[in-house]
Each structure stands twice: as C-alpha cells, then as structure tokens.
Amino acid sequence: MENHTKSGGRKLILLLLLVPLVAVLVPEFYNRSNPSIGGMPFFYWWQLLWIAGVAICVGIVYLVTRRAR
Amino acid sequence: MIPKFDGLEFGIVVAMFAVVAVLGFLATRWRRGASLASVEEWGLGGRRFGTAVSWFLLGGDLYTAYTFVAVPALLFGTGAAGFFAVPYTIAVFPLVMFVAARMWSVCHEHGYATAADFVRGRHGSAILALLVAITGIVATMPYIALQLTGIRAVIETIGIGGDWPLWVAFAVLAVYTFTSGLRAPAMVAFVKDILIYVMVLVAVIYIPYKLGGYDVIFHGAQSALAAKGYSTLLSGSQYLGYTTLALGSALALFLYPHAVTGVLASRSRDVVKKNMSLLPAYSLMLGFIALLGYMALAAHVKPVGGTTAKPDTTTIVPVLFNTEFPHWFAGLAFGAIVIGALVPAAIMAIAAANTFARDIYKPYFRRNASAREEGLVSQIASVVLKLGAVGVIVGLKLTFALEFQLIGGVVVIQILPSVVLGLYTRWYHRWALVAGWIAGMGLSVYMLYITPSTTTAHFGSASFALSSWGIDTKMTIWTGIVGVVANLVVATALTPLLARLPRGRDETSPGDYGEAEAPPIPFGPGPVVGQT
Numbered sequence: 001m002e003n004h005t006k007s008g009g010r011k012l013i014l015l016l017l018l019v020p021l022v023a024v025l026v027p028e029f030y031n032r033s034n035p036s037i038g039g040m041p042f043f044y045w046w047q048l049l050w051i052a053g054v055a056i057c058v059g060i061v062y063l064v065t066r067r068a069r
Numbered sequence: 070m071i072p073k074f075d076g077l078e079f080g081i082v083v084a085m086f087a088v089v090a091v092l093g094f095l096a097t098r099w100r101r102g103a104s105l106a107s108v109e110e111w112g113l114g115g116r117r118f119g120t121a122v123s124w125f126l127l128g129g130d131l132y133t134a135y136t137f138v139a140v141p142a143l144l145f146g147t148g149a150a151g152f153f154a155v156p157y158t159i160a161v162f163p164l165v166m167f168v169a170a171r172m173w174s175v176c177h178e179h180g181y182a183t184a185a186d187f188v189r190g191r192h193g194s195a196i197l198a199l200l201v202a203i204t205g206i207v208a209t210m211p212y213i214a215l216q217l218t219g220i221r222a223v224i225e226t227i228g229i230g231g232d233w234p235l236w237v238a239f240a241v242l243a244v245y246t247f248t249s250g251l252r253a254p255a256m257v258a259f260v261k262d263i264l265i266y267v268m269v270l271v272a273v274i275y276i277p278y279k280l281g282g283y284d285v286i287f288h289g290a291q292s293a294l295a296a297k298g299y300s301t302l303l304s305g306s307q308y309l310g311y312t313t314l315a316l317g318s319a320l321a322l323f324l325y326p327h328a329v330t331g332v333l334a335s336r337s338r339d340v341v342k343k344n345m346s347l348l349p350a351y352s353l354m355l356g357f358i359a360l361l362g363y364m365a366l367a368a369h370v371k372p373v374g375g376t377t378a379k380p381d382t383t384t385i386v387p388v389l390f391n392t393e394f395p396h397w398f399a400g401l402a403f404g405a406i407v408i409g410a411l412v413p414a415a416i417m418a419i420a421a422a423n424t425f426a427r428d429i430y431k432p433y434f435r436r437n438a439s440a441r442e443e444g445l446v447s448q449i450a451s452v453v454l455k456l457g458a459v460g461v462i463v464g465l466k467l468t469f470a471l472e473f474q475l476i477g478g479v480v481v482i483q484i485l486p487s488v489v490l491g492l493y494t495r496w497y498h499r500w501a502l503v504a505g506w507i508a509g510m511g512l513s514v515y516m517l518y519i520t521p522s523t524t525t526a527h528f529g530s531a532s533f534a535l536s537s538w539g540i541d542t543k544m545t546i547w548t549g550i551v552g553v554v555a556n557l558v559v560a561t562a563l564t565p566l567l568a569r570l571p572r573g574r575d576e577t578s579p580g581d582y583g584e585a586e587a588p589p590i591p592f593g594p595g596p597v598v599g600q601t
Contacts, residue, residue: 017163017164017166018163020159020160020162020163021160021163021164024155024156024159024160024315025156025160025312025315025316026312027303027307027308027311027312028308031149031302031303031308032302033302038282038283038284039282039283039284039285039286039287040283040287041287041301041302043149043152043301043302043303044152044287044360047152047155047156047159047356048155048353048356048357050156050159051155051158051159051349051352051353051356052349052353053159054159054162054163054349054352055162055346055347055349055350056346057163058162058163058166058345058346058349059346061163061166061346062166062342062343062345062346065342066339066342
C-alpha cells in the first residue's frame, strides 16, 4: 500500500480495503441458507450486498487519498 | 434439439449489429488526434478518456459478454461454486486500486503502452519483457475466442446452423477495429452496456415474478442440482477452491493486456482510482445475471442439444429468454449479447496487438521502426489475432467455456512478480524473476496437464485436486495460486544468490509512480498533467 501521507490516520483508512476482502473470501462465514431475504439464501444476498460494500470502502479510500494529494 | 429458425429475432440481431458496426466506423472521427497511425492514438485512444468513457470501456472490457453467458451456465451446471464470479469481482477493486494507479503514473511518465514496456524499463531486461509480452498474448488469445462463444450461443438458439455468422461478425469486427482502434469499442461500449443493463433489470424482476419469486427459484434450483449431486450451498471441501479461485482471478484480472490498455487509456491517475469505486456497479449486474442460471433450472430450461451427450450449456440464458419473454424482447437481448461480445473482443485484440508491435516486433525485428510503422504492425496484428480466435472457436467445440478463461488466468498470473512487485520495489533481480516465471509457469502447466475433466484426460480444469498429490481430501485449489507462489519463492530465494550478476538499468525513478513518493504538496505527474 502507498505510504504517501505522514498522517497515521490516513494510513489507517487503507485498512478499509481489507474489509470487503475478508467479507467475501472466507466462505466459512457465509455459506448458509439462513437468514434468507425474500427467498434468497444468506450465501447469495451477503455476497451481493458486499458489492455495495466494496464500492463504499473503495470510494472512501479514493476520496481520502485524493484530498491527501 | 435444434431450435426452429426465428426470423424476427434474427432480424433484430442483424439490425442491432449493423447499427453498432456503423458506430464503430464513425468512432474514427471521435476526439481524434493528429493521426491515428501510432500505438498511442490507435491503440490507446490518445490516453484521453475521462471518467465516464473509461468506466464504460473498462466495464465492457472486464465484464465480457461471455461472462454473462458462461457464469449462469456454471451455476446451472454446478451450483454455488459458480457464484465465485461475485467475490472475484468484489476482491479485485481493493486489491488493484493502488497498483493500477501506480501503473498509470509510471506508464504516463515514460510513454509505456503495455506491461512489457514497463518491465523492460523497470528491470532493464529484454528477456523478462519478452516473457511478459508472450504471456499476455497467449493468455488473451483464448479469451478473444471465448467472446465468440457468446455469439455462437445466440446463433444456436435462434436456430441458425453453421459457423458463417461467426465469420461475418469477425470480419466486421476486424475491419472496424483496424480503422478506428480503441475508440471503436469505447464508443460501442455505451450502447452495449445500456442495453445490457436494461435487459438484466427487466429479467431479474420479470422472471422471478413469472416463476413465483426467488423462493421458488432457489427451491427449484436446489432440487434440480441435488439430482446431479450439487447444491445451492458450498460443501466443506469446496471452500479452498472457491476462495483461491476468486482471489486468484482477482489478482490476475488486471495483468491481462486488455485491462492494462483500459487503465492506460484513462486521461489521469484520478480517473483510474475513481473508477475502482464505480466499476462494482458492473459486479452487481454480473451477480444477478449469474442467478439467471438458477432461474433456468427452476424453469426447467433445456439447453440446445439437451438430448445429446454434450448439451451446450452456454445456451441456457438465450433459451431462458426465448421461453420466458416475447420474441421481440429476446431478440433485443440476443443483440445485446452479440454486441457485448464485440467490445471486449476488440479491446483484447488491440491490447495483444499493441504488445506484439511494441514488445516483439520492434525490439526483435525492427529496432528503428517509426511510430507509424509500429501502429501499422499493431493494426495488422489485431486482424491476425482475431482470425486465430475464430479458428480456435470453429475448430474446437468448447463445452465448458469458462474453464478456458480460468486456464488463461493461470498463465497470466505468472507475470505478477515482475509487474506488480516491480511497481513497488526494485529488490528483485531480473534473472531471479525470469527463473521464477519459468518455475511458476512450468509447475502450472504440469498441474493443468494432469487435471482431467469428464471428457478429456488433460487440461480439463484450472481447479487442481489435492488428492493428485496424495493428500487425502476432496479439496481443490486454483492452479494459478500454487504456480504464482512457486514463482515468488524461486524469485525471492534466487535474488540474494544472483547478487553478483549485473542488475538491469532502471530507467524509472521513485517520483514516477505518482503520489506515493511525491512530496505532500501537489506536484509531478499526477492527475493535473493528464488533463486536457
């Protein structure tokens, strides 16, 4: 990762990039049917939900590192 | 079962194809520079694409038509494991965000047009650059061919026999990319994506409504899958395969020449980074398209050739549209799939052709080739590559199309140490990287070779059964991960040992990589420079 700011707070923000990785790359956590939403098993809606999650996490990192420029 | 020829659908697809072909030719005039005759202009669109154009270009490039056909086919055939495409296209963005931004900055600074250009400049090694170039081209060829399977699935469903429509599609594609370069797929991508978004939105609302809701769909899919020994949930022995396949595919994606081309065509570093948070919109579309596979199961869709020994499961989405929708709407959807195949096929051919012209033709055949000659070679190479792709698709009757792309990923990930680690460190010795590539590639190809499928004895799958190594388990692992780990181990171990051999000259400097090493005050080759 880039160490482009002297500020530790800004560097910590980069940890946000790890969150979606852990959320979708460890199927042990989400490989189950319940709770289901509208008939869609947990396995599916959890992963679909993280598409929004990754957009938000990456978006925040983009905004923060852009200001740090 | 060969479907009856459907004139309405055929007419709609042909009309849409014609509109797009005209658009492709018009693109020549779009925002063009002084001349199209160079890799910079023809092959990178002059590096002038802003956020919106880059978004469509990268989206059309990375989420390909065949993905839209093959991923649902995989869920249709094997259940939950096929859903790996979703974590894959989630993981890619956090992993790649800063890598792609650094790549853009250094390539912009030095005028690099390909990953191999960068490797030659960074590591000062012609051999390593050649390996990277060849790896990229080899991995891309089957990928181009796969785009055409999307077209073929549609053709089969409409009920046209023979391969002639593929040749026609190829000819039009070849001519318009030859003349317009990267601008053509960029322009066509707008049309294609808007069409596909509309189709998918309608499909994921209307089909569940018609079938009785997602509850019915998942239950129907589960009972259909259970009959074949699969499930809508993973089994414990599938975890490792699921994770490594998603992670490995994510790591490999931006090493493909066409992905690099898409990144480098952006006009600024800021555009690249911003798009990493905007592109997941395509993943959402992909996720719902994947579920079409279950809808097909629940609706008891029979793929074309369903009664034969080898039904073409890539036809299930077209057949589903055919059975659930009025034929005019199905025709529109088929047109979208066909057009959707042309965009990535064009970008891939352009990217591989740029690599050939820049990194094989120029250094090895004509050291003093002019920019004009380089551009022309690239144009011609793009046609040859497409010819090869159609040959592959007509010659080999692919059944599980996705496996071919997975093998491409196994190949292309072997350049990760040279390219991605090269973007961050100069610690690795060039000869250690060469040795790592040989080790990783050798091991991967061997593992692929000993992996059978249900129909072939070798190169059957990119999922390697650990039991082949005498480990008592049903677990599989994505071959590329094993290969790239071997690659990294060899490169890391050999670097200190080779310290006495001369190192290559690094023509880049730390400031070339963008904001990372730049002073905290705005400066240097950041976004400001790239704006027009």
